[in-house]
Amino acid sequence: MGLDWRSSNIRGGIVACTGKAFCKYAQAHTKRHALELGQYLEKRIQLDQPVNIHLTGCPHSCAQHYIGDIGLLATPVKVNGESVEGYHVFIGGGFGDNRAIGRQIYHGLSFESMMPAILGMLRAYLDHREAGETFQIFSMRHDLKTIQEIFEEEKV
Numbered sequence: 001m002g003l004d005w006r007s008s009n010i011r012g013g014i015v016a017c018t019g020k021a022f023c024k025y026a027q028a029h030t031k032r033h034a035l036e037l038g039q040y041l042e043k044r045i046q047l048d049q050p051v052n053i054h055l056t057g058c059p060h061s062c063a064q065h066y067i068g069d070i071g072l073l074a075t076p077v078k079v080n081g082e083s084v085e086g087y088h089v090f091i092g093g094g095f096g097d098n099r100a101i102g103r104q105i106y107h108g109l110s111f112e113s114m115m116p117a118i119l120g121m122l123r124a125y126l127d128h129r130e131a132g133e134t135f136q137i138f139s140m141r142h143d144l145k146t147i148q149e150i151f152e153e154e155k156v
């Protein structure tokens with residue numbers, strides 16, 4: 001049935017709103033993208049602690065993209081003159097004792113180009129973090145320009 005019995009620090013941290021399947025406000029198929037993104041990342045990287053990735057289909061933010069370690073807000077994106085589904089990308093959100101609003105790091109990436117960008121972000125986190133550091137603390141430790149440069153170095 002495609003259900004997994006193992007815990008996963010990638011898929012276990014993914015949250016998606018209803019998306020285009022059932023919501024008239026949605027700009028993307030967030031649930032389908034969540035599954036595809038989880039499968040894509042799990043084939044390429046392993047995390048020793050969860051990184052929460054929140055995909056939300058419109059600014060109503062039912063999946064609370066502003067408080068994910070990585071937050072994705074759907075938006076139409078032009079690729080070769082055609083409109084495709086894509087996302088704005090935020091980093092560093094959190095809740096509870098770590099409450100914070102994510103900062104936007106990428107503007108309007110198509111879903112296809114966003115997947116390798118997120119892989120690069122996670123690789124950069126593993127390569128540059130301090131011992132035990134969460135993705136949120138790692139991303140908050142740098143200003144946006146610096147962390148963009150770190151991510152670009154690891155871009156796939």
Ligand code: SF4
Pocket residue numbers: 017018019020023024025026027056057058059060061062063
């Ligand atoms: S965030 Fe927007 S698209 Fe997603 S379920 Fe809520 S209202 Fe619908």
